Amino acid sequence: MDTMERDPTYIAEQVKFIRKLHGLTQENLADAAGLTTRTIEKIESGRHRPEEQTLRSIARAMQIDVKYFEKPTPEQEARQKAELERAPRKMVLVPTQPIRTTSDFLGVFEARHAFRIDTSTVTADEALETAAAMTDYITELNDIWDDCPRSQQLEYARSFVDLCQQIEQHGYVCHIGDHHQRLRVKDRPALVFRVGVMTIQPEDGVVGTRYALIHLEGGWESLEADRVLRPSDSA
Numbered sequence: 001m002d003t004m005e006r007d008p009t010y011i012a013e014q015v016k017f018i019r020k021l022h023g024l025t026q027e028n029l030a031d032a033a034g035l036t037t038r039t040i041e042k043i044e045s046g047r048h049r050p051e052e053q054t055l056r057s058i059a060r061a062m063q064i065d066v067k068y069f070e071k072p073t074p075e076q077e078a079r080q081k082a083e084l085e086r087a088p089r090k091m092v093l094v095p096t097q098p099i100r101t102t103s104d105f106l107g108v109f110e111a112r113h114a115f116r117i118d119t120s121t122v123t124a125d126e127a128l129e130t131a132a133a134m135t136d137y138i139t140e141l142n143d144i145w146d147d148c149p150r151s152q153q154l155e156y157a158r159s160f161v162d163l164c165q166q167i168e169q170h171g172y173v174c175h176i177g178d179h180h181q182r183l184r185v186k187d188r189p190a191l192v193f194r195v196g197v198m199t200i201q202p203e204d205g206v207v208g209t210r211y212a213l214i215h216l217e218g219g220w221e222s223l224e225a226d227r228v229l230r231p232s233d234s235a
Helices: 008-021 026-033 037-044 052-062 074-090 102-108 125-147 150-168
Strands: 091-098 114-118 172-183 191-202 210-215 220-222
Touching: 008 026, 008 037, 008 052, 008 074, 026 037, 026 052, 026 210, 074 091, 074 220, 091 102, 091 191, 102 150, 102 172, 114 125, 125 150, 125 172, 125 191, 150 172, 172 210, 191 210
Parallel strands: 114 191
Antiparallel strands: 091 172, 091 210, 172 191, 172 220
């Protein structure tokens, strides 16, 4: 995208539109895109011309083409908005909690049908190895957790917290949460799965709950209650 073709006012309108369409706060969108809340605030002010990489980060998080931020013809704009308005049932905003103690881990990690893991924001070379180890650990642990006695679960939790502490030394925080997703099957009751989510986010001075934006594939849909998590907070 040529820098001269960017219209900061139009980009601001588009970012606000897609954020509010999905009931996201500026903080939610920043979390999903690996950006700071301040960056989203500046873009939405319409007085800041964002870098292409910033727009690509937002587009990747929302699973849209970066050309969405180029001013289209009226016909193209109508088609874009129609597509976006169909998208919420394929997305889930998941609250996640930081894991810093064994109690934190035990409080959020329970048997689930599957686990989603996102380490895409980890870019520091020294943190990549730890992130890979955490991914392997959660994947294996999810498969055996139900068959372990409580004492063994406690040991596994302690080991994972050690990995969380290691990655915090590199400026990242591990968060875990979960969501439900539904698959409609003709002439049968809908299948509803509980799916765990682990994300590793840059610390950025943010404490407490953060939010992961999940895109559902195939015939899976979000539950309506999960589509707009905190509409009253949308700026």
